[in-house]
Amino acid sequence: MSQSEKAEAFRALHHGKHLLILPNAWDVPSARIFENAGFPAVATSSAGMMVSLGYRDGEEIGLQEFLSAVRKIARVLTVPMSADLVAGFGTTPEEVATSVKGVIEAGAIGINIEDFTHATGKLHKVEVQVEKIRAIRRKAESMKFPLVINARTDALRYGEGSEEARFSEGIARANKYRDAGADCVYPMGLVDAGSISRFVKQVDHFPVNVMIRKGLPPIEQLQKLGVARVSFGPGASYAAMGLLKRISREIMEKGTYESILGGAITFDELNSLAIPKS
Amino acid sequence: MSQSEKAEAFRALHHGKHLLILPNAWDVPSARIFENAGFPAVATSSAGMMVSLGYRDGEEIGLQEFLSAVRKIARVLTVPMSADLVAGFGTTPEEVATSVKGVIEAGAIGINIEDFTHATGKLHKVEVQVEKIRAIRRKAESMKFPLVINARTDALRYGEGSEEARFSEGIARANKYRDAGADCVYPMGLVDAGSISRFVKQVDHFPVNVMIRKGLPPIEQLQKLGVARVSFGPGASYAAMGLLKRISREIMEKGTYESILGGAITFDELNSLAIPKS
Numbered sequence: 001m002s003q004s005e006k007a008e009a010f011r012a013l014h015h016g017k018h019l020l021i022l023p024n025a026w027d028v029p030s031a032r033i034f035e036n037a038g039f040p041a042v043a044t045s046s047a048g049m050m051v052s053l054g055y056r057d058g059e060e061i062g063l064q065e066f067l068s069a070v071r072k073i074a075r076v077l078t079v080p081m082s083a084d085l086v087a088g089f090g091t092t093p094e095e096v097a098t099s100v101k102g103v104i105e106a107g108a109i110g111i112n113i114e115d116f117t118h119a120t121g122k123l124h125k126v127e128v129q130v131e132k133i134r135a136i137r138r139k140a141e142s143m144k145f146p147l148v149i150n151a152r153t154d155a156l157r158y159g160e161g162s163e164e165a166r167f168s169e170g171i172a173r174a175n176k177y178r179d180a181g182a183d184c185v186y187p188m189g190l191v192d193a194g195s196i197s198r199f200v201k202q203v204d205h206f207p208v209n210v211m212i213r214k215g216l217p218p219i220e221q222l223q224k225l226g227v228a229r230v231s232f233g234p235g236a237s238y239a240a241m242g243l244l245k246r247i248s249r250e251i252m253e254k255g256t257y258e259s260i261l262g263g264a265i266t267f268d269e270l271n272s273l274a275i276p277k278s
Numbered sequence: 279m280s281q282s283e284k285a286e287a288f289r290a291l292h293h294g295k296h297l298l299i300l301p302n303a304w305d306v307p308s309a310r311i312f313e314n315a316g317f318p319a320v321a322t323s324s325a326g327m328m329v330s331l332g333y334r335d336g337e338e339i340g341l342q343e344f345l346s347a348v349r350k351i352a353r354v355l356t357v358p359m360s361a362d363l364v365a366g367f368g369t370t371p372e373e374v375a376t377s378v379k380g381v382i383e384a385g386a387i388g389i390n391i392e393d394f395t396h397a398t399g400k401l402h403k404v405e406v407q408v409e410k411i412r413a414i415r416r417k418a419e420s421m422k423f424p425l426v427i428n429a430r431t432d433a434l435r436y437g438e439g440s441e442e443a444r445f446s447e448g449i450a451r452a453n454k455y456r457d458a459g460a461d462c463v464y465p466m467g468l469v470d471a472g473s474i475s476r477f478v479k480q481v482d483h484f485p486v487n488v489m490i491r492k493g494l495p496p497i498e499q500l501q502k503l504g505v506a507r508v509s510f511g512p513g514a515s516y517a518a519m520g521l522l523k524r525i526s527r528e529i530m531e532k533g534t535y536e537s538i539l540g541g542a543i544t545f546d547e548l549n550s551l552a553i554p555k556s
Contacts, residue, residue: 256496
């Protein structure tokens with residue numbers, strides 16, 4: 001498949017009979033493990049990838065180093081790969097569009113773009129975010145590339161006013177991001193079944209992305225609620241680091257190796273994850 | 279502690295009352311998790327680190343990119359950090375010594391140096407390896423730096439002749455590497471209690487490093503056998519990738535999230551691993 005065909009295949013996964021389960025990787029082998037497991041596409045996790053490279057989540061990392069990491073992962077994957085572009089590594093729509101060009105050239109076929117600043121926890125003005133999404137779509141079109149745009153909003157967390165006001169702000173932003181050219185909306189903090197159902201209805205069943213976290217209904221229920229895409233977020237990194245803590249505790253306290261050896265892969269399998277699936 | 283003091287503290291851990299349990303990390307957060315867990319030092323795993331960066335184990339990666347990854351990990355650690363330098367990124371003793379200079383400048387206080395080529399599985403001639411270790415020691419001395427050299431031998435795996443002949447070759451190489459300036463010897467493939475006991479005796483209780491793998495006696499027994507250092511090798515990477523497989527299978531087959539959410543760390547904890555311990 002060409003990169004454009006991968007983008008179209010990825011877009012279609014948001015409109016299939018089954019919802020898209022999208023695992024987020026932090027590096028090359030974690031991405032390849034997910035591909036081997038049979039997922040039809042793989043995404044990156046910004047927190048997972050940034051911290052792995054020694055930066056806090058957000059845009060502490062430089063754009064070039066970020067693109068280099070995206071390129072490494074895209075290089076080994078056969079399935080479509082979507083990159084979490086944080087807030088776009090730029091303040092103007094033009095700068096963000098330039099970052100997106102870099103991500104496409106690095107091999108990604110989709111992006112996540114968010115509407116707040118990690119360092120401050122402040123939401124960007126909706127008009128500004130709409131201009132960014134429009135600029136991204138224009139840039140992709142100028143490259144004749146059918147980029148899949150997942151527009152994240154943190155209005156449910158960082159909006160103003162009551163929970164109800166923030167929820168309404170999330171809906172309003174989702175609809176505006178859709179009209180600006182997004183393919184999917186990703187309201188961070190959407191967890192319980194009632195809220196998910198309400199959100200999906202209020203965006204007229206436009207594709208909605210939810211993240212796996214405590215309290216999220218299981219896949220079967222998400223499907224019934226009309227969710228189009230469920231992603232891991234940084235969950236695989238959280239889980240891997242939790243495992244390292246258990247491994248450490250067992251070795252230090254009991255002097256045994258069950259948690260490091262049980263269910264582990266082999267040297268040959270690890271090594272095989274550095275190269276594309278044959 | 280200065281970098282030299284860290285090196286001396288690390289050397290002393292090979293001669294303490296208790297054996298040194300040395301976890302090998304593949305990236306920044308895995309290293310910081312081990313530091314937080316209370317290990318007195320952290321090492322890198324070559325396979326873990328190389329594959330994470332998109333290269334097979336060995337020297338497919340360029341020296342500068344390798345050093346950049348070592349620097350990132352050293353930057354966030356307070357405890358001593360030893361780097362697995364594979365076979366030294368060079369064919370002559372001088373080239374290897376130059377690589378070692380780079381690793382020290384990147385913040386490492388110790389190295390692993392091995393006596394075979396990954397790509398071919400061929401052992402280097404013992405005289406050549408002895409010259410490399412001598413050159414490394416001379417280079418460290420010229421920098422007035424008390425580098426801790428862990429000399430790995432793959433004679434037990436890649437030597438010639440019978441198992442007994444390969445074992446003898448391993449002992450002979452270990453003693454020569456010690457005389458050339460190594461602080462510890464690391465016979466890859468040393469697993470069962472009988473062989474470990476014999477090896478430790480035949481190197482006159484010079485520090486011996488064993489790697490955690492199936493069949494290795496538990497810590498308490500290793501201590502009695504006179505082992506000075508037990509390292510994870512790429513075990514943490516193998517275990518983390520195994521966990522990702524279980525997570526994937528559960529979500530795809532059962533649609534549930536127990537293995538990704540159970541025992542996971544939080545966003546704040548992951549983010550805190552990108553910066554040094556406060």
